[in-house]
Amino acid sequence: MPDxxxxxxxxxxxxxxxxxxxxxxxxxxxxxxxxxxxxxxxRTIADSLEIPRSSLYHLLAAMAAHGFxxxxxxxxxxxxxxxxxxxxxxxxxxxxxxxxxxxxxxxxADHAGENAHxxxxxxxxxxxxxxxxxxxxxxxxxxxxxxxxxxxxxxxRAMLALLPREQVRALYPDAAAxxxxxxxxxxxxxxxxxxxxxxxxxxxxxxxxxxxxGLRSVAVAVRDHTGWPAAALAxxxxxxxxxxxxxxxxxxxxxxxxxxRRLYGAQ
Numbered sequence: 387m388p389d390x391x392x393x394x395x396x397x398x399x400x401x402x403x404x405x406x407x408x409x410x411x412x413x414x415x416x417x418x419x420x421x422x423x424x425x426x427x428x429r430t431i432a433d434s435l436e437i438p439r440s441s442l443y444h445l446l447a448a449m450a451a452h453g454f455x456x457x458x459x460x461x462x463x464x465x466x467x468x469x470x471x472x473x474x475x476x477x478x479x480x481x482x483x484x485x486x487x488x489x490x491x492x493x494x495a496d497h498a499g500e501n502a503h504x505x506x507x508x509x510x511x512x513x514x515x516x517x518x519x520x521x522x523x524x525x526x527x528x529x530x531x532x533x534x535x536x537x538x539x540x541x542x543r544a545m546l547a548l549l550p551r552e553q554v555r556a557l558y559p560d561a562a563a564x565x566x567x568x569x570x571x572x573x574x575x576x577x578x579x580x581x582x583x584x585x586x587x588x589x590x591x592x593x594x595x596x597x598x599x600g601l602r603s604v605a606v607a608v609r610d611h612t613g614w615p616a617a618a619l620a621x622x623x624x625x626x627x628x629x630x631x632x633x634x635x636x637x638x639x640x641x642x643x644x645x646x647r648r649l650y651g652a653q
Contacts, residue, residue: 411437412445416454416470423612424550425458425465458552465553468509483608483617484515486648491518491619494641498634500623501526504645505541507615508533510557510565512542515617526598526622534597535565537578540605540622543591545615547582548607554582571596590635591618600625604635606642611650619645 414435419426428446432439446464449455453469487504495502495518503526504516511533519526536542537558546554555575558564564573571593572578585591591605605620619642623629 408445411435411441412449415442415445415449416466419455419464419466420470421612422465423614425456425461425463425552427463431464456553456556458556460555461552463552465550465556471506471508482649487516487617487619487645490641490645490648491516494518494619494621494637495520498621498623498637499523500621500629500634502619502621502638502641503541504617504619505539506617507536507542507545510536510563512536512539512545512618523623526601535567537564537581538567538571538593538596539620540591540593540603541618541620543581543585543593544605544607544618544620546578547585547591548609548613548615551579554578567597568595568599570594590639592631594625602629602631604631604638606635606639608642608645608649616649617645618642 415431415437418431418435428439428442431437432442435442437445446455446457450457450467453467455464455470456467457464483506484504491502491504498520500520501523502518502520503514505512505514507513512535514530514532514534517526517530534542536546546557549557558575558578561574564571564578566573572581589606591607593603595601597603601622602625603620603622605618607615608617608619610616619638621634621638623634
C-alpha cells in the first residue's frame with residue numbers, strides 16, 4: 387500500500403502464492419527435482435507435492451519447452467534440464483562455491499606448481515568459475531567464463547560420472563552430441579560410458595590431450611549433500627614435464643574434500 391509520501395512498500399505488493407498457483411507449483415516442482423538423487427516418475431512428483439496429475443503434465447511440458455526439465459522417455463521419468471543447471475551455475479559463480487573455492491584453488495596451484503581450476507556443469511558443457519595460473523606454466527584455454535565440452539575435460543568427466551546414467555543418456559543421445567577439439571576423446575555414447583565407468587572405479591577423472599594437445603589434467607568432483615556433483619576441481623600440466631599423475635591426484639582429491647566440507651559440512 388502507498389505510504390504518506392505516495393510510494394509503495396515493495397513487500398506489500400508481492401502477491402500471495404495463492405494468487406499465482408501455476409508459478410508456485412512450478413517452483414515447487416523444480417525444488418523437488420533438485421532434491422532427488424536422479425530423475426523420477428511424474429506420479430511420484432504429483433503424489434509428493436499433491437498436484438493434480440493433469441496440471442502437473444501441463445507444467446512439465448512448459449518447463450521442458452524452456453529446458454528446465456527433461457523427459458527420459460525410455461524410463462518414463464523426469465529430471466532437471468540444462469536451463470536449471472544454468473541457474474545453478476549462475477548462483478555458484480556469484481555465491482559460496484566460487485568464493486569458498488577461490489582460496490582453495492590458489493592453494494592447490496601453489497602446492498602442485500601447476501595451473502588449477504574449478505568448474506561447474508551447464509548442459510553438455512563445463513563452465514570455469516575459478517582459474518589460478520602457476521608461475522612459468524603454459525597458458526590454457528580455460529579461464530573464468532570459458533565453456534568447454536564436458537565429455538572432453540577431466541572436470542566434466544568427474545561430474546558426468548556422478549550423474550544418473552539416464553541423465554547422461556539424455557545429454558548424449560547419439561554421436562551428434564559429441565564435440566571434438568583434437569581428434570581424441572569419446573565420440574559415441576558407448577565410448578563415453580566406458581570412460582565414465584573408469585572414472586567411477588578410480589574415483590577421479592583424467593584427460594590427455596583431448597582439450598589441448600600436450601596437456602594433461604586430473605579432476606575430482608565436489609559433491610553436495612545429496613551426492614550430486616556440484617562442481618569439480620582440476621590441475622593441468624604439460625605431458626612432457628615428468629609430473630607424477632598420482633601425486634597430483636592426491637592433491638586434487640584433498641582440495642575437493644576440503645571444499646565439500648566447507649560448503650556442506652560433509653565429513
